[in-house]
Amino acid sequence: MSSTGRRGVAVVIGSGSVKCAAALGLVNALRRADIAIDMLVGCSAGCLYATLLASGRTTADAAQMTRELWTSSITERHNRGAWLKAAFPRLFNFDARFGLRDDTLIMERLHAAFGDMRIESMKIPLHLAATDFATGNQAVFSSGPAIDAIRASIAVPFLFSPWPINGRLYIDGYMSDPLPVGVAIREGADVIVAMGFDSPYQERISNAGRFAFQVSAILSNNLLKSQFAFHGLAHHAEIIPIIPEFTQRIRLFDTEKIPYIIEEGERAAEAQIPYLSRLLDAQTPAAADAD
Amino acid sequence: MEIAVSSSGSVTIVEISGSVDGLTAGLLMRTLSDRVSDGWPRLVADCSALEYTSSAGLRTLLGAVKLARQHGGDLRLAAIQPGVLRVLDLSGFTSILKFYPDVDAAVFSFAEPA
Numbered sequence: 001m002s003s004t005g006r007r008g009v010a011v012v013i014g015s016g017s018v019k020c021a022a023a024l025g026l027v028n029a030l031r032r033a034d035i036a037i038d039m040l041v042g043c044s045a046g047c048l049y050a051t052l053l054a055s056g057r058t059t060a061d062a063a064q065m066t067r068e069l070w071t072s073s074i075t076e077r078h079n080r081g082a083w084l085k086a087a088f089p090r091l092f093n094f095d096a097r098f099g100l101r102d103d104t105l106i107m108e109r110l111h112a113a114f115g116d117m118r119i120e121s122m123k124i125p126l127h128l129a130a131t132d133f134a135t136g137n138q139a140v141f142s143s144g145p146a147i148d149a150i151r152a153s154i155a156v157p158f159l160f161s162p163w164p165i166n167g168r169l170y171i172d173g174y175m176s177d178p179l180p181v182g183v184a185i186r187e188g189a190d191v192i193v194a195m196g197f198d199s200p201y202q203e204r205i206s207n208a209g210r211f212a213f214q215v216s217a218i219l220s221n222n223l224l225k226s227q228f229a230f231h232g233l234a235h236h237a238e239i240i241p242i243i244p245e246f247t248q249r250i251r252l253f254d255t256e257k258i259p260y261i262i263e264e265g266e267r268a269a270e271a272q273i274p275y276l277s278r279l280l281d282a283q284t285p286a287a288a289d290a291d
Numbered sequence: 292m293e294i295a296v297s298s299s300g301s302v303t304i305v306e307i308s309g310s311v312d313g314l315t316a317g318l319l320m321r322t323l324s325d326r327v328s329d330g331w332p333r334l335v336a337d338c339s340a341l342e343y344t345s346s347a348g349l350r351t352l353l354g355a356v357k358l359a360r361q362h363g364g365d366l367r368l369a370a371i372q373p374g375v376l377r378v379l380d381l382s383g384f385t386s387i388l389k390f391y392p393d394v395d396a397a398v399f400s401f402a403e404p405a
Contacts, residue, residue, distance in 0.1 A: 196381070229383035232346040233353060238313040239346035243377055272343070275312055282314060 008038035009276070010189035011053075013046030014179035015172070015220070016197030018070060018251075020045040021258045022244045022265025023195050024059040029269035030193075033277055040122075041183045043129045043173035045070070046195075047153045051114060051146050054122035063258055069109045072253040075159060077102040082161075096133060096169055099161030103151075106160070110147045117146040127183050128153055131176040133162045133169040138176035140183050141165075158212060174199075178224040181231040181239055190237040191279060193272075195265065196224060200249070240276060244268040294322050302333045302398045308340035311348030319348075323355040323366070332364025335397040339370035349382050356388060365389065369397035 009030070013023040023046065030037060042050025048069065052062035079102045085092040086100075119126050120143040128141045130152040141149035144165070152163040152170035162169035173180065179196035199217035202210045232239050244264040250257055292315035295306040303326045311319055323334060334355065344352070356366040367389045371379070379385055391397035 225381055225383050228381050232349050232382050235346055240312075241345070241378055241381060243381065245374075245377075275310055275314070275343070275345075279313055 008036035009191045009193050009280070010039040010041065010184040010187070011037050011050075012041040012179060012181050012184050012192060012194040012196075013043070013050050014194070014196035014224070015044030015046055015174035015199075016178075017045045018066075018254055018258065019197045019244075019246070019261055020049050020195075021063060021066060021261040022197075022268070023049045023053070024063055025244075025262040025265025025267070026193065026195055026242055026269040027053055028059050028262070029266050029273055030276075033273045035273075035276060035280065037124055039125045039127070039184060039187060039189055041127045041129065041180055041187075042153070043178060043180050044153050044156075047128045047150045047173070048113075050126060050128065051117070051119075051122070051150060054124040054126035055114075055117060055146075056123040059262070063262060065113050067255045067258055069113050070253060070255055074103075074106040074109065075101045075253075077105065079103075079161075097161045097164075099155070099159060101159050103160050106154075107147075107151065110150060114146045114150065119143050119146050119149060122146075125187075127187060129173040129177065129180040129183055130155070130163075130170040131173055133171045136176065138173070138180065138182075139168075139170055140180075142187075157216070174220050174223075177227045178220050179228055181228065181235070185231060185235050190283065191276070192235070192237075192239045193242060193269075193276070194228075194239055195242045195244075195268075196228065197243075198224070200251075238279060240272055242268050242272060292319065294319060296322065296326070298331070299398045301331070302335055302401050303331045304335045304337055304394055304398065306337040306340065308342075310343040310345075311341065311351060312343065312345040313347040316347040316351040320351045320354060323351075324358055327355075327358050327362050327364065332359045332362035333401050334359050334364060334366040335391075335394060335401075336366060336368050337370060337394050338368050338372065338375060339394075341372065341375055344375055344378055346382075349378070349384065352384065352388070365401075367391060367397045367400060369394045 040050040040054045082100050085094040128149040130139045132139045148165050153173040155171045162171045181194050184192045199220045202214045292309040297304045359366045369391045
């Protein structure tokens with residue numbers, strides 16, 4: 001609960017690459033309004049921000065850390081073995097741990113940022129969503145090393161290899177639910193603030209990579225809608241979508257735009273703060289007793 | 292949220308201002324369901340001043356459109372604003388509801404063959 005005795009909210013940060021930094025603006029707005037966060041749920045790049053915030057980092061720290069962590073250099077180094085496996089699968093023993101980019105650098109940076117943090121030891125309860133590569137089902141990590149769950153949830157198919165945890169392989173959380181509101185519902189949240197993002201469509205389909213990203217964006221955007229629709233209708237209480245409007249195009253690694261992204265996240269959240277405050281006031285035990 | 296009800300022929304026009312959310316959705320549902328129960332299942336929601344809808348608002352819209360259609364009518368949305376449209380689109384509602392640029396067009400649509 002906040003210092004005013006209000007109940008808190010669950011914050012769900014969906015997939016969206018660097019756009020997920022808008023969640024920092026959302027958290028700034030919540031804190032200014034003295035609205036506590038009872039639970040954080042993250043998916044894909046949203047896991048980075050959810051984990052940093054759950055661990056007690058300030059939003060300024062989190063912005064700075066992700067500026068250093070999430071740069072285009074993490075995808076620049078090719079995984080030559082994967083290219084050979086793709087071209088000659090039998091000769092080079094193609095297997096499920098396929099990723100066209102070398103993940104050494106991203107792992108180094110995740111270790112530098114998160115060290116040996118464990119999900120169950122966070123200051124705010126944290127749940128990180130990925131996708132089971134064998135079954136396609138959503139997988140939720142509520143305990144264990146944060147690095148493993150984050151690496152699993154950012155395993156963009158074809159780009160980064162699926163990540164093993166306890167004998168199973170996991171890929172990017174957006175493949176099962178780009179905005180995992182259902183996790184917050186299942187964990188008992190009443191009021192859920194959900195920040196989600198469309199996957200951007202390609203301006204030009206000029207190579208196979210862009211073709212694949214376009215197909216992926218179509219699938220994930222339609223999945224986002226269908227999942228959000230179901231959860232919105234199924235939830236017993238309130239889901240408040242916060243959807244920042246970006247007038248500037250934001251690419252995968254536009255970390256120099258993080259201040260702008262945070263600003264837009266804050267602006268979108270500010271518009272809902274008055275309602276959120278009234279809703280939480282109406283739900284406080286004192287208010288309920290007075291009914 | 293404020294609601295103003297008027298009619299045009301057999302069509303009820305419900306002007307919704309402000310926010311349809313967990314604190315206000317009940318009033319909107321009562322208003323719409325009362326009209327349907329009174330024999331006025333053709334509903335147009337004038338959304339020109341609707342600023343926001345949360346999941347509670349979406350559940351109300353879905354309940355109202357199902358009720359109206361069960362009684363041979365429909366709930367059609369007019370003059371929806373971009374911010375609200377984004378939430379409706381995100382929630383899949385653009386695939387099941389009919390949208391019109393203004394109230395006149397929405398009212399007129401009921402005169403057209405289905």
